[in-house]
Amino acid sequence: xxxxxxxxxxxxxxxxxxxxxxxxxxxxxxxxxxxxxxxxxxxxxxxxxxxxxxxxxxxxxxxxxxxxxxxxxxxxxxxxxxxxxxxxxxxxxxxxxxxxxxxxxxxxxxxxxxxxxxxxxxxxxxxxxxxxxxxxxxxxxxxxxxxxxxxxxxxxxxxxxxxxxxxxxxxxxxxxxxxxxxxxxxxxxxxxxxxxxxxxxxxxxxxxxxxxxxxxxxxxxxxxxxxxxxxxxxxxxxxxxxxxxxxxxxxxxxxxxxxxxxxxxxxxxxxxxxxxxxxxxxxxxxxxxxxxxxxxxxxxxxxxxxxxxxxxxxxxxxxx
Amino acid sequence: xxxxxxxxxxxxxxxxxxxxxxxxxxxxxxxxxxxxxxxxxxxxxxxxxxxxxxxxxxxxxxxxxxxxxxxxxxxxxxxxxxxxxxxxxxxxxxxxxxxxxxxxxxxxxxxxxxxxxxxxxxxxxxxxxxxxxxxxxxxxxxxxxxxxxxxxxxxxxxxxxxxxxxxxxxxxxxxxxxxxxxxxxxxxxxxxxxxxxxxxxxxxxxxxxxxxxxxxxxxxxxxxxxxxxxxxxxxxxxxxxxxxxxxxxxxxxxxxxxxxxxxxxxxxxxxxxxxxxxxxxxxxxxxxxxxxxxxxxxxxxxxxxxxxxxxxxxxxxxxx
Numbered sequence: 001x002x003x004x005x006x007x008x009x010x011x012x013x014x015x016x017x018x019x020x021x022x023x024x025x026x027x028x029x030x031x032x033x034x035x036x037x038x039x040x041x042x043x044x045x046x047x048x049x050x051x052x053x054x055x056x057x058x059x060x061x062x063x064x065x066x067x068x069x070x071x072x073x074x075x076x077x078x079x080x081x082x083x084x085x086x087x088x089x090x091x092x093x094x095x096x097x098x099x100x101x102x103x104x105x106x107x108x109x110x111x112x113x114x115x116x117x118x119x120x121x122x123x124x125x126x127x128x129x130x131x132x133x134x135x136x137x138x139x140x141x142x143x144x145x146x147x148x149x150x151x152x153x154x155x156x157x158x159x160x161x162x163x164x165x166x167x168x169x170x171x172x173x174x175x176x177x178x179x180x181x182x183x184x185x186x187x188x189x190x191x192x193x194x195x196x197x198x199x200x201x202x203x204x205x206x207x208x209x210x211x212x213x214x215x216x217x218x219x220x221x222x223x224x225x226x227x228x229x230x231x232x233x234x235x236x237x238x239x240x241x242x243x244x245x246x247x248x249x250x251x252x253x254x255x256x257x258x259x260x261x262x263x264x265x266x267x268x269x270x271x272x273x274x275x276x277x278x279x280x281x282x283x284x285x286x287x288x289x290x291x292x293x294x295x296x297x298x299x300x301x302x303x304x305x306x307x308x309x310x311x312x313x314x315x316x317x318x319x320x
Numbered sequence: 321x322x323x324x325x326x327x328x329x330x331x332x333x334x335x336x337x338x339x340x341x342x343x344x345x346x347x348x349x350x351x352x353x354x355x356x357x358x359x360x361x362x363x364x365x366x367x368x369x370x371x372x373x374x375x376x377x378x379x380x381x382x383x384x385x386x387x388x389x390x391x392x393x394x395x396x397x398x399x400x401x402x403x404x405x406x407x408x409x410x411x412x413x414x415x416x417x418x419x420x421x422x423x424x425x426x427x428x429x430x431x432x433x434x435x436x437x438x439x440x441x442x443x444x445x446x447x448x449x450x451x452x453x454x455x456x457x458x459x460x461x462x463x464x465x466x467x468x469x470x471x472x473x474x475x476x477x478x479x480x481x482x483x484x485x486x487x488x489x490x491x492x493x494x495x496x497x498x499x500x501x502x503x504x505x506x507x508x509x510x511x512x513x514x515x516x517x518x519x520x521x522x523x524x525x526x527x528x529x530x531x532x533x534x535x536x537x538x539x540x541x542x543x544x545x546x547x548x549x550x551x552x553x554x555x556x557x558x559x560x561x562x563x564x565x566x567x568x569x570x571x572x573x574x575x576x577x578x579x580x581x582x583x584x585x586x587x588x589x590x591x592x593x594x595x596x597x598x599x600x601x602x603x604x605x606x607x608x609x610x611x612x613x614x615x616x617x618x619x620x621x622x623x624x625x626x627x628x629x630x631x632x633x634x635x636x637x638x639x640x
Contacts, residue, residue, distance in 0.1 A: 237527065
């Protein structure tokens with residue numbers, strides 16, 4: 001590897017998204033436009049003992065130790081996997097566009113952006129599959145071994161995770177008109193806490209119903225049957241367990257459906273909630289109705305209208 | 321209703337099929353060409369106290385009491401739902417093309433054919449939805465309230481049962497090349513016994529995996545991705561519970577996959593097993609391999625190669 005044509009400094013962006021889409025706990029996720037995490041990575045001047053230094057963690061509460069930040073864990077995993085003998089250290093700067101513990105796939109976006117930035121700096125020796133492995137390693141360390149945020153953050157679109165081990169992903173079509181309303185209440189819900197309330201076992205009839213609804217979501221997205229989508233966004237496992245942790249969610253969901261949402265549920269592990277809408281105007285009305293409903297429970301909330309991010313992660317070289 | 325233009329005697333046919341398709345316990349089913357149940361229904365000569373008499377039950381072990389035979393239960397449900405004041409009695413003759421307790425949707429086919437025959441005799445006052453209700457009432461009485469055999473027997477094709485109550489069905493596309501291998505071992509497994517071994521609760525991780533596989537089956541059938549179909553036919557709930565009741569099944573499944581099957585599992589509640597194949601030649605090879613594998617366990621078995629029955633139930637008038 002000559003290195004002369006390689007960038008010395010890169011910036012990678014990965015979009016946030018919705019994990020656990022509706023009934024698709026751990027298996028359905030999408031990337032969403034409008035907000036994501038950005039990781040800048042550059043070779044340090046001179047040699048250093050430290051492999052990677054975090055100059056900016058992106059948030060005062062995020063770790064500056066490279067072994068604990070999702071982006072640097074993923075970057076170092078890429079470095080380990082790549083056919084590269086390290087001679088220099090790295091400096092990483094993170095810009096968090098996604099909320100911490102928000103349920104918008106922030107840790108996955110950071111991990112993916114870290115992996116993509118490192119790969120770009122090395123001249124892209126790794127393929128998508130290896131980058132997913134690196135990002136999954138980071139996501140596993142900070143949030144849990146789930147690919148429903150990591151995969152769409154890298155690949156864009158709507159992704160069905162058929163299996164995590166071995167990784168088996170299916171990219172799903174979706175109707176172009178689909179709009180996504182993301183509503184962020186003023187609350188944080190660490191993923192670990194949100195996962196702790198999930199039941200270890202579920203009744204068989206609940207499992208059967210869940211599988212039918214996830215399957216119906218796939219059918220609805222593929223065929224563009226928006227009314228079926230509305231009926232299929234029906235989660236019998238995670239949402240009933242987590243709703244009690246999320247003041248205002250039930251009211252917001254009712255408001256969303258009354259305002260014409262094509263389904264409404266918790267984004268990722270929460271507290272962000274999402275709704276599907278058939279167009280921008282409906283999405284704006286639904287967002288306002290949901291925020292108003294949160295307020296009736298004394299919870300401030302903001303909404304934004306987005307689309308599926310079809311592109312996923314991207315990067316560019318920066319001048320040093 | 322004048323009745324003069326109505327047939328006095330009709331014959332209805334409904335195809336058998338695969339319920340519990342792969343991981344789609346209670347939610348995915350298809351109708352299959354080549355075998356089904358036939359119900360003849362005619363007005364009796366003269367008046368009678370009995371509403372319906374069963375002249376032929378279709379099998380020595382099937383009940384001749386009209387309140388206990390799937391076809392007559394469904395026929396009587398149609399009669400009850402229809403705007404019809406009964407003046408005459410009915411005579412029913414059943415011809416079973418499907419095995420008893422075979423796992424090929426025999427009770428559903430009888431129920432559907434009974435409903436369709438009765439509706440035809442009345443001049444078709446009921447729509448598909450009402451016929452489904454009537455057939456479901458019969459299926460509930462003899463096998464359990466599941467629509468994954470009843471719906472394809474009436475409608476044909478591959479059907480996703482998103483919900484039974486209220487009934488919400490999704491017709492799925494599928495690749496035209498898809499062939500189905502049905503292998504019937506010399507064994508009977510009453511549905512009640514096969515259902516009794518199902519676990520009442522399942523681990524959440526099993527439920528999640530199941531939902532991912534059912535969703536992946538929908539994606540595979542819709543997109544025609546046959547390799548994804550093979551990976552998605554992976555049932556973590558019913559098959560592990562029922563396989564011990566089915567000597568030779570595990571060997572047959574292994575043989576099927578080694579012979580190139582695009583997935584193999586139990587049809588309905590068993591003992592019939594099925595495999596998907598990409599064409600007729602492959603299907604024949606897979607069927608032979610599966611039968612040979614059953615024989616290694618001392619179980620005689622016969623196979624047939626079929627397609628999805630796209631038409632579902634049909635009827636014709638007979639001369640009296």
